[in-house]
Amino acid sequence: MKLSGPQAMAQILAEYESGQSGSRSRWDLTFPYDQTAAKFAMATPVITPSWLSFYYPLSGQVWIGVLACTLTVCFTLVKITRRKTWQTRHGVLSTGSVVLESVGTLLGQGLYGRLSTSQSNHILVGTWLFFGVVVGTAYRASLIASLTLPRLPPRPETVEELVKVVDRVTIRSFDGSYKKFFLNSESSAYRELGSMLVGEDVMDGLNAALKMKSAHISSPLNLQLITYRNFSKLDGTSSLYLGKENLLQVSIAWPVPHDAPYTPQIDKWLRIISQAGLYEQWKKETLEAAASESRMKQREEIKQQGQDGAEHSQTNFRSLSIIHMQGPLMLLLVSITLGSVAFVVERLLVSEPHPSPSPGPTRLTFD
Structure with a gap:
């Protein structure tokens, strides 16, 4: 089976870490030019409609x-x-x-x-x-x-909180070493996380996170790029978010053939790039370019929809909806219902007094 570039690299690194098939005698690693972490992405919690909206301002x-x-x-x-x-x-x-x-x-x-x-x-x-x-x-x-400015519901940020709210966690199928690492962990939360891991493509995993109780694990840069390009909104918000806790910290290096004569030169240039901060600057500019490209794409789509769509997209998140006002409306409806019931009961139980007949004209007699 033919593997893509990232899949082939992942297989080489997995074989190098496990030491199988004499991989350590065939492969070396260059100077680690970056430190990264694995994070999880989940659907951003949304505000559920509640008739107690008028109650929340005070404790x-x-x-x-x-x-x-x-x-x-x-x-x-x-x-x-x-x-x-x-x-x-x-x-x-x-x-x-x-x-x-x-x-x-x-x-x-x-x-x-x-x-x-x-x-x-x-x-x-x-x-x-x-x-x-x-x-x-x-x-x-x-x-x-x-x-x-409503307060959003609490969202999972740590591994302990993640395993309590999701039914499964997706990860790229060629990142099988993560599953093995989690299952062999001394932490019960990490072992439970490892038992939930399912191999799936990044886009499929993120789309599944929006539809079901699921999360996807990948590198922060990869998750942020895909989120900016596919799940961001015109106002800067996103339907996905990244958890704060790092699942694990790893060093990034390139696999090279064992005892390759060009390895020292690669290490030299990787040190220069890393120490000058060029790689961090590249990541920053890449994310900014992805966010700007996503906003421009959304604006073009709005222009194609017409002026009404543009006005709606610019003012929709500023105006109050029925979700905000359903508390007072329900209170008014309940009050009108109780008042109507009380009126009917009063009409049934209290009879209106009948007006007494007016006395007839008095006849005056003179003796």
Whole structure:
């Protein structure tokens, strides 16, 4: 079977590392010109729709504190308005009216002037208004931030986290030495990772990572190049990401025939290139060129789709969608449903008073 360049090199290095078939007597390695690591790539987590979008700006403790303060203020105002000496011109207010006044001021609504005019009421209402301004401002600012810059779900970054969330891990079929290395590791996480490894092409492995619980292992440069060229978006984001942890650190060298006369010259030039930072500069320029080429390609595709497609692609990620607003909409729907049920129950249980017949005209008699 005819092997490609990378496959042939991988086979030579595998034979050299294992020492089989007298490979060490036939092959040497040049000066290691670079240090690289194996990383895994996975699908970037997306924000799942949730009806609790209006709840996230404040923590659970803050919500409990606000609820406790609201109940305390409502109870105190009810007690104040029930005292005869502190009643308003409207008489004794019902508990529902006091709750509407308290919650309305917390939500930024004005007072209706139906509360008591006593000094104790003024102090309590003034403090409550100040509390409502602080809490309302903090909530609105946090809500805007959570809607426009949402927090992404947690994503695996280490080997321990990776093996817990994936069902399989793909790797190039000619990188079989990685599987052997992981299976012989003293770490249980690496042994579990080795048992999940499946040989597959890079593009097939990355496409599988987008469709199922899978990840792909390769060198960072290779993964970044393919991601920029095939999985990047116009706004600079990508549907794939690279884990932070290095699975293993390896040195890169070229295999050469044993005792080749040109090996010292190759080592000399590789040292010069490595020490001058030319290889690192080449990697940087290669990634930048791949990213720029991908953006230009996407812009050309948008131009072919027409002006409407361009405007949509530029503003789609800036506008709020139904996912952001489904929390308040669901709350409104539930409130309307409860109000309708309460209205029907009141109509069924409370009968309307029938108007009494008006007395007839009084006839005046004179003796």
